Amino acid sequence: MVTIYDIAKKANVSPMTVSRVINNSGNIRLTTREKVEKAIKELGYVPNSAARSLTSNQTKTLGLILTDISNPFFSKIARGAEDAAVEVGYRVLMSNTDEDSEKEINYIDMMLSARVDGVLIAPTSDKSLDQIKRLRDHNIPAVLIDRTIEGFMGDYVLGDSYEGSRKLVEHLIDYGHRNIALINGPSNVSTARERQRGYLETLKLNDLPVHENYISEIDFKSVQAGNTQSIVEQLMQLNEKKRPTAIFAANNFIAISVMKALKELGLHVPEDISVVCFDEVEPVVYFDPFFTVAAQPASELGRIGIQFLIERVEQKNVDQERKIILPPDIHIRKSTRRMK
Amino acid sequence: MVTIYDIAKKANVSPMTVSRVINNSGNIRLTTREKVEKAIKELGYVPNSAARSLTSNQTKTLGLILTDISNPFFSKIARGAEDAAVEVGYRVLMSNTDEDSEKEINYIDMMLSARVDGVLIAPTSDKSLDQIKRLRDHNIPAVLIDRTIEGFMGDYVLGDSYEGSRKLVEHLIDYGHRNIALINGPSNVSTARERQRGYLETLKLNDLPVHENYISEIDFKSVQAGNTQSIVEQLMQLNEKKRPTAIFAANNFIAISVMKALKELGLHVPEDISVVCFDEVEPVVYFDPFFTVAAQPASELGRIGIQFLIERVEQKNVDQERKIILPPDIHIRKSTRRMK
DNA sequence: TAATTTTATGTTACCGGTAACCGAAAGCGC
DNA sequence: GCGCTTTCGGTTACCGGTAACATAAAATTA
Structure with a gap:
C-alpha cells in the first residue's frame, strides 16, 4: 500500500x-x-483514515442504529441520514437491531470499537438508556431518532405521534365512527405510548367510552405476524353494538397484517370496516393511494438527525438540548369511509 | 479515552x-x-480498531455500494448483506450512488481511504470497471451484485434477468398477448440488456414480430418519472392493430409509474391492458397481491454477495471466479389477464 | 543439582499519519 | 552588509495497538 x-x-x-x-x-x-x-x-x-484518526482522534464516521432498514420507513431515514452525512464528509456505518436489545448492545460495542464520532439511534426500548450512557462515557454523542426514552438528555428528532394519532382518530370520529380499536406496537417504545395517548385523549375529548378490549399490542415489524389474525378475529367477534367499525393500526406493517387478517375473514375495507395507520405504505401510494395515513417525513428525520449529530460532534450549539418534532401529514384516502 | x-x-x-x-x-x-x-x-x-488496523492491515469493514437503499429491492439486499457481515464480525459502510458515476467515484474514494477490506457493489454502468480496477490496484477485492459489467473478472451474484424475462413474456404470450411492449431501464445496465434479450428471444421463439417502437428506455428509479407518461401515451396512440395489450416493465418502479400513467389515461389493469414487471412490489403484496412479477431473492443476493466477498478477503477459494445466478420466482397475479 | 526446556511477561520497533518544534533560506529595512 | 522577520521544509515524538525478539521464572530432565 x-x-x-x-x-x-x-x-x-x-x-x-x-x-x-x-x-x-x-x-x-x-x-x-x-x-x-x-x-x-x-x-x-x-x-489512510485509520492512521489519521489515530492522531486526530476523529474517524469522520457516524453510526446509524435502526431497527430494520428493509422497513421502508427506516430505509428512508437511512437514506436521508446518509445523504446528509456524505455532504459534509462523513461516512456511515449501518446496523439493524430488529428491536432486540441484545443486538443493540453488540452494535454499540461495534460503534465504540470503530470509534465513530457520533451515533444516530432509534432505541429499542427504555432500557437502551444504559447503552447510550456507555457511548457518553466514551465521549460519543448520540442523537435519538423516531423514539424517545425515559431519562435521556440530549437532542432528538421525532415524528409527532401524539398529534398524528389525534388527527387520525379525529378523522374517524368525524366520519361517524364511535367504535374505534387500536392495534398498537409494544408499549416499551415511546411512539406506541404516544399514539395510544393521542387515541385515548381524542376519545375522551369526544365523550366516547374506551373499551378495554379495543386496545391491543403487537410487534411493530413482522408483516406476517400470526397474532394479528387472532386479535382481529376477537375484535370482530364482539357483539354488533361493540364491534369496532374502524381500526387504528399503529404503523404501516401492522396495517398490512390487519388488512390480511380482515381479508381472511372475508371483510372488505372500507365497506365493512375502516382502517387508518401511521406511516406511508410505499410504493403503491404513487399509483393507487389507498390507505388513510399519518405520513411521517422519514427522510427529513434522518437528515435533521445527522445534522444535529454533527453539530454535537463538532461542538457547535452544545449549550442546549434540541427536540425537533415534525408533524405528520394526514392523507385521507380510500381505506376510511363515512358511517351512515 | x-x-x-x-x-x-x-x-x-x-x-x-x-x-x-x-x-x-x-x-x-x-x-x-x-x-x-x-x-x-x-x-x-x-x-481501538483504528490502531489495530494499522498493524494488522485489515479493518474488518466492508463497503456496500448500491444505487439507493430506499428502493425496497436494494434495502433488502443491504439487509441481507449486513446480516451476513455482522455474523462473521465485519462492519458495513453504506452508500447510495443514485446510478450516478460521479457519486460512485467519490464513494470508491471513501472506501479506499477507509481501507475497507472489500466492496460489494452494484455498478452504475460499464464505466464502473475503472473504479473497480482502482480497488484492485489497492488490493481490495470487489464482488458485483445485481449487475455485471463488461470486462470484469471476479465473483458476481445476480438474479437471472434473462430467464425471468423469458418467463414473464412467455406467460403473456400464453395468455394470448401478441403485442407486448417493453419499458426498459437504461441499456448501459446489464440487467436491462438481459431483460431485453429475454424479451426479444421469447418473441422470436414464438414467431412474434418485434416492433421497434415497442421498446423504450427510461430511468430505473424515479417513480414519478414524467417521461413514462409520454411513453405510455405514445404506445396507446398506436392504431388498434398495433396497440400493445401488455406492458413489460423492467422493474417495480417502472411498473408503478406505468400504472400511474395508465390511470391518467383512464385505462384499467388488467381489463384494458396487462402489466408485468421485475421485482416484488412490497409491502402490499402481503395483503393484496396484485402484480404479476418476477420476484428476485434480494436478501439472499446480499447475503451470498457478502459471503463471497469475505471468502475473497480472507483468501479462501481464490482459485476460481464464481458466478451465482439466482432464478426469480414468477408470481402470476391480478395484473395480467387472458385475451379472448 | 545443574542443564534444558517451557511458560509467562517485558522491551523495542513499527504501522501511517500529524502536532510541535526547529533551522535554513529568502525577503526586508536601514 | 548586518540583523530581523517570513517562508519553507525537515526532525522528532506520539497516537494505540501488535509482531518479533528478549528474558526471567518455573517446570522438566539428566
Missing part, C-alpha cells in the same frame, strides 16, 4: 511536506506542491 | 500482556488474565 513515505521519496521531500500538501496546511512553495501532487497522482495514493 | 496503557498500569502489567489477554494469544497465567480482565471491566475499555 502506498504511503506518504513513498510519495516523499518519489518527490524528494520529507513525509511531513507531503502531509502538508494533502491537508493544505502550512506554507508550501508552488513548485514543491506540484512535485508532490504529481507523485500522489502517479502512485495513486489515498490517505 | 482508555487505552491498553491505562489497563496495563492499573493491572500492573505491560501493555503487551493486556494485548495478549484481549486477543487470547500467547500464554497468560490465569491470575494475570483475571487481573487484566478486571481492569478492563472497571475502566470500560474498548479496543
Whole structure:
C-alpha cells in the first residue's frame, strides 16, 4: 500500500511536506506542491483514515442504529441520514437491531470499537438508556431518532405521534365512527405510548367510552405476524353494538397484517370496516393511494438527525438540548369511509 | 479515552500482556488474565480498531455500494448483506450512488481511504470497471451484485434477468398477448440488456414480430418519472392493430409509474391492458397481491454477495471466479389477464 | 543439582499519519 | 552588509495497538 513515505521519496521531500500538501496546511512553495501532487497522482495514493484518526482522534464516521432498514420507513431515514452525512464528509456505518436489545448492545460495542464520532439511534426500548450512557462515557454523542426514552438528555428528532394519532382518530370520529380499536406496537417504545395517548385523549375529548378490549399490542415489524389474525378475529367477534367499525393500526406493517387478517375473514375495507395507520405504505401510494395515513417525513428525520449529530460532534450549539418534532401529514384516502 | 496503557498500569502489567489477554494469544497465567480482565471491566475499555488496523492491515469493514437503499429491492439486499457481515464480525459502510458515476467515484474514494477490506457493489454502468480496477490496484477485492459489467473478472451474484424475462413474456404470450411492449431501464445496465434479450428471444421463439417502437428506455428509479407518461401515451396512440395489450416493465418502479400513467389515461389493469414487471412490489403484496412479477431473492443476493466477498478477503477459494445466478420466482397475479 | 526446556511477561520497533518544534533560506529595512 | 522577520521544509515524538525478539521464572530432565 502506498504511503506518504513513498510519495516523499518519489518527490524528494520529507513525509511531513507531503502531509502538508494533502491537508493544505502550512506554507508550501508552488513548485514543491506540484512535485508532490504529481507523485500522489502517479502512485495513486489515498490517505489512510485509520492512521489519521489515530492522531486526530476523529474517524469522520457516524453510526446509524435502526431497527430494520428493509422497513421502508427506516430505509428512508437511512437514506436521508446518509445523504446528509456524505455532504459534509462523513461516512456511515449501518446496523439493524430488529428491536432486540441484545443486538443493540453488540452494535454499540461495534460503534465504540470503530470509534465513530457520533451515533444516530432509534432505541429499542427504555432500557437502551444504559447503552447510550456507555457511548457518553466514551465521549460519543448520540442523537435519538423516531423514539424517545425515559431519562435521556440530549437532542432528538421525532415524528409527532401524539398529534398524528389525534388527527387520525379525529378523522374517524368525524366520519361517524364511535367504535374505534387500536392495534398498537409494544408499549416499551415511546411512539406506541404516544399514539395510544393521542387515541385515548381524542376519545375522551369526544365523550366516547374506551373499551378495554379495543386496545391491543403487537410487534411493530413482522408483516406476517400470526397474532394479528387472532386479535382481529376477537375484535370482530364482539357483539354488533361493540364491534369496532374502524381500526387504528399503529404503523404501516401492522396495517398490512390487519388488512390480511380482515381479508381472511372475508371483510372488505372500507365497506365493512375502516382502517387508518401511521406511516406511508410505499410504493403503491404513487399509483393507487389507498390507505388513510399519518405520513411521517422519514427522510427529513434522518437528515435533521445527522445534522444535529454533527453539530454535537463538532461542538457547535452544545449549550442546549434540541427536540425537533415534525408533524405528520394526514392523507385521507380510500381505506376510511363515512358511517351512515 | 482508555487505552491498553491505562489497563496495563492499573493491572500492573505491560501493555503487551493486556494485548495478549484481549486477543487470547500467547500464554497468560490465569491470575494475570483475571487481573487484566478486571481492569478492563472497571475502566470500560474498548479496543481501538483504528490502531489495530494499522498493524494488522485489515479493518474488518466492508463497503456496500448500491444505487439507493430506499428502493425496497436494494434495502433488502443491504439487509441481507449486513446480516451476513455482522455474523462473521465485519462492519458495513453504506452508500447510495443514485446510478450516478460521479457519486460512485467519490464513494470508491471513501472506501479506499477507509481501507475497507472489500466492496460489494452494484455498478452504475460499464464505466464502473475503472473504479473497480482502482480497488484492485489497492488490493481490495470487489464482488458485483445485481449487475455485471463488461470486462470484469471476479465473483458476481445476480438474479437471472434473462430467464425471468423469458418467463414473464412467455406467460403473456400464453395468455394470448401478441403485442407486448417493453419499458426498459437504461441499456448501459446489464440487467436491462438481459431483460431485453429475454424479451426479444421469447418473441422470436414464438414467431412474434418485434416492433421497434415497442421498446423504450427510461430511468430505473424515479417513480414519478414524467417521461413514462409520454411513453405510455405514445404506445396507446398506436392504431388498434398495433396497440400493445401488455406492458413489460423492467422493474417495480417502472411498473408503478406505468400504472400511474395508465390511470391518467383512464385505462384499467388488467381489463384494458396487462402489466408485468421485475421485482416484488412490497409491502402490499402481503395483503393484496396484485402484480404479476418476477420476484428476485434480494436478501439472499446480499447475503451470498457478502459471503463471497469475505471468502475473497480472507483468501479462501481464490482459485476460481464464481458466478451465482439466482432464478426469480414468477408470481402470476391480478395484473395480467387472458385475451379472448 | 545443574542443564534444558517451557511458560509467562517485558522491551523495542513499527504501522501511517500529524502536532510541535526547529533551522535554513529568502525577503526586508536601514 | 548586518540583523530581523517570513517562508519553507525537515526532525522528532506520539497516537494505540501488535509482531518479533528478549528474558526471567518455573517446570522438566539428566
